[in-house]
Amino acid sequence: MYGKRCVLPAILFTVFFSLGFAATGKAQSDGSAIETPVDSATFELIREYFKYDKKLPLNPKVFDKWPWRGPQVITKVSYSSVRGQRVPAYLAIPKDSEGKKLPVVVLMHGWNLFWGKNEDWVQAWLPILTANGYAVLVPDHFLFGERRREDTSESDYDFGPYSTRDWMAQTVVDLRRGIDYLQQRPEIDPERIAVLGGSLGGWIGSVLAAVEPRIKTTVLTVPATDFGTRQDAPGMVVNSSNYFPRITSPLMVVIALRDSELRIARARELFKLVGGGKKLIEYDEQHFLPPDKYNHDIMLWLKENL
Secondary structure (H helix, E strand, O other), X not given: OOOOOOOOOOOOOOOOOOOOOOOOOEOOOOOOOOOEOOOHHHHHHHHHHHOOOOOOOOOOEEEEEEOOOOOEEEEEXXXXXXXXXXXXXXXXXXXXXXXXXXXXXXXXXXOOOOOHHXXXXXXXXXXXXHHOOOEEEEEOOXXXXXXXXXXXXXXXXXXXXXXXXXXXXXXXXXXXXXXXXXXXXXXXXXXXEEEEEEOHHHHHHHHHHXXXXXXXXXXXXXXXXXXOOXXXXXXXXXXXXXXXXXXXXXXXXXXXXXXXXXXXXXXXXXXXXXXXXXXXXXXXXXXXXXXXXXXXXXXXXXXXXX
16 A cells, blocks of 8 residues: 555544654565564554543434335435544344344455445445345445545555555544444344455455454455555554454465465465464455355354354
8 A cells, every 4th residue: 555646635643653652563584475564562552543422422314215225225325433534334124133233343444545435345335234134334435435535546646654554544433433333233233243355445354453453353364464564653553463363253265276366475474363263265266256156154063153
């Protein structure tokens, strides 16, 4: 992600790293594709970027529903997050589920700036998940989809170290606020929340899973953790090497064997850092994994862990 061009709007963050805090994480050692994770004390400081005032009102809004195609009713919603941001999202509820408390999957889209929650990968997953009895929440990441700045094109995005840190902090808090929203919905079982992220969403999901204790299980497909490999002060906030060892919910990682060599190598090594229940799946496929073809292992994992 550091290689793209972007200008982020001004965001106020605590900048304790910038004021002289010494980084303890190390770059890759010889033969390793990942970085040495930071120690526990440093991680607790990093975690501060993803905390927020729990009393902040959600001010949820429902725009309309789409019940006509597929095994679900899709509702367009939005809710308030931090720093004055509102998060647009889809909430998909399986049909004929009235009166039930449903497990829910927070679905995290990939890079496509103008698609966001309308990404084809997301739209393919919605009917698969809802047909199997799961509610689904799909928010737009910060600066993606409906939140994309009107005066920019994809070539204008250039995430430098500090803007990447700020973007990740906003996006992860937005997702945590989405979980707050789900816990207020009468159809949702608040004890059965999963996250499923693909590519960019897999990178984000590795951070979210480590800092959000309400997640019961996590699935990361082709996680683009190579977008953040620095271990300097801003880089360690987005580096997945610091988060995988702190994921405590059962974790599935899905790899595409015709993806980039670095992405594959990082996924395998990061997976080894997880201490709890985990499973690694590898497909002989390119980076994009069509959900209609590659859903069996994930659905089985969700059934067993959610």
